[in-house]
Amino acid sequence: MTIQNTSSKESRLERGQRALEAIDGKAGRNVIEALADIAPDFATYLFEFPFGDIYSRPGLSLRDREIATIAALAAMGTAPPQLKVHIEAGLNVGLSREEITEILMQMAVYAGFPAALNGLFAAKEVYALREGGEEGASV
Template identity: 40%
Template sequence: MSRTAEPLSQAMALLDRLEPGAPAKVQTDLDAFSPGAAELVLGYAFAHIVGRDGIDLRTHEMLSVAMLVAMGTAPGQLEFHMRAAMNTGVAQEKIVGIVLQVSVYAGVPACMNAMAAAKKAFQAVEES
């Protein structure tokens, strides 16, 4: 990702690759909470971390899914990153595998919550 563009522009371009149409909604929601929140939150997360060289976008998304499953406290973000993972070429079977593997390390409740998120994400991708 180019380091010449401002972080928010970089973040929005990357976010649009993950889920077309997401940038406008996410920016509106964040900036309604606090003006400039989109630049602070998304600029850091997507332009400075996810957009870094060294790990491809598909792998970033699989890592995001695994960490969000383990956290067990961010169902909206988990569903988004499951859809984004599929939009970057991750097969549903791999997401199922990630969810099941996380159960060993983060527990069955986190796994079961992730199964519910996965069903919603899978359905959303199938309907799009």
């Protein structure tokens, strides 16, 4: 699955909004809504650059992009809310729980056990929310 410009008239903002909805669903909307009262322009930047430009490029599927994103966020160890959003996104674009768990376990080798543990606990929380019928990790 890829998100590319389907119309020469589609703006970066429109393409980014479409991509965010396809990838993150409710979790993405939660992030945008949380920015509304503090930095609405930043929400526009999120739509345009990461989703309208980068996620919409050919070359990698959305699934592959989420593997890279989950690994990077877990390795950083400083972005648990964003990691949860992207674990949710990974599930939305076809990653299985087992694959996400393996990605996070792999981080123990390159980012250390604390990063892997934090990632696994973030995944556990997302999985539990999904089992409870609540989709979309919060900010």
